[in-house]
Amino acid sequence: MYFKDIIGQEALKQQLIHSAETGVVPHALLFTEQGGAGAFPLALAYARYLNCTGRTTDDACGHCPSCVKYDILAHPDLHFVFPIVSKKEKKKEICDDYLTEWRSFLKERPYFSLDDWLDYIDAGNSQALIYSKESDEIIRKLSLKIYEATYRILFIWLPEKLHPTCANKLLKIIEEPPPHTVILMVSEHPELILGTILSRAQRIPVKGIQAEDIASAMVSQFNLTTDDAHYVAHLANGNYLKAIEAISTGDENRFFLEQFKSMMRNSWARNVRGMKEMADVLAGIGRERQKNFLAYCQHLVRENFVYRFQAPELNYMNREEATFSIKFSPFINERNVFDIMEELALAERHITQNVNAKMVFFDLSLRLTVLIKR
Ligand SMILES: [Zn+2]
DSSP states (O other): OOGGGSOSOHHHHHHHHHHHHHTOOOSEEEEEOSSSSOHHHHHHHHHHHHHOSSOOSSSOOSOSHHHHHHHTTOOTTEEEEOOBOOBGGGTBOSGGGGHHHHHHHHHHOSSOOHHHHHHHTTOTTOOOBBOTHHHHHHHHHHHSOOOSOSSEEEEEEOGGGBOHHHHHHHHHHHHSOOTTEEEEEEESOGGGSOHHHHTTSEEEEOOOOOHHHHHHHHHHHHOOOHHHHHHHHHHHTTOHHHHHHHHSOOHHHHHHHHHHHHHHHHHHHTOHHHHHHHHHHHHTSOHHHHHHHHHHHHHHHHHHHHHTTTOGGGOOOOHHHHHHHHHHGGGOOTTTHHHHHHHHHHHHHHHHTTOOHHHHHHHHHHHHHHHTTO
């Protein structure tokens, strides 16, 4: 990760570059963000830049011995701490046990969320934590002599996940790390961090990415048209992960949209056979997905109602949904929107109460035949 790979955040980059050049490097920094703003890649680019022996005024060189080791995230003076799921049977109890996964994970995606990481390591429903055992590891590593780096770096990704015992043991080291050691923390929920840790670190708030910057990244990285790119940037609201999500409509979303379309078509055409077939399909997808589908329908109806006001800043649909809305939105109006929403909410409640799903969906389609023509 280099500064040039960071989307937007120019002022922060300059601030960090300035800190490296003047040698005024705080011993503990806490980057905070709401997610998808690039706090982690920024901190990583900063760590690389601090240690690069051939750096220019705007970035690390990419070929000095330090950069080469940073490329593969295997530098003897670079340590990572991050939430994990303890798997005793597989002997995975501390961060280093996950180091191989962690490196390939970071290599694959510079921007990521905790959920992305947990999916990557098949965490299942287990709670991810930085376990108390980790503090001994950290203290041991930082007590060693620095091998070769100008600055030894300790990353703590999501210090809000530190087990209280671990956090308490680290207080002293965060307050006064060994010489030439820099602790870089990246948090999405600083309000959950122990106050005594907060007060020991200098805070760097990373704001959401400017819409302009997200838009140009969409154009250069995904070849979106300028119009599409601005549209996606608006949906993303400063969060690059949301922008990615918006351009990659998931399979589930596409399936739901198709079902919604045929439900509305069947009801409009009073196609009873179509309604029955659809009820059969939906009855077979399981309760949880049925509920999600009905929630999705309510979202689409709301968006199509808003669509009529020609106020794009209020609309939150992806491209495919928006295309569909050009034709569909005229059917949703003041006379039917609230009743349709109510029917969908009622169907959702019935699904929750284990009413026969086939009946729920068939009934719903029948009622819509009346409402959609209002
Ligand atoms: Zn370098």
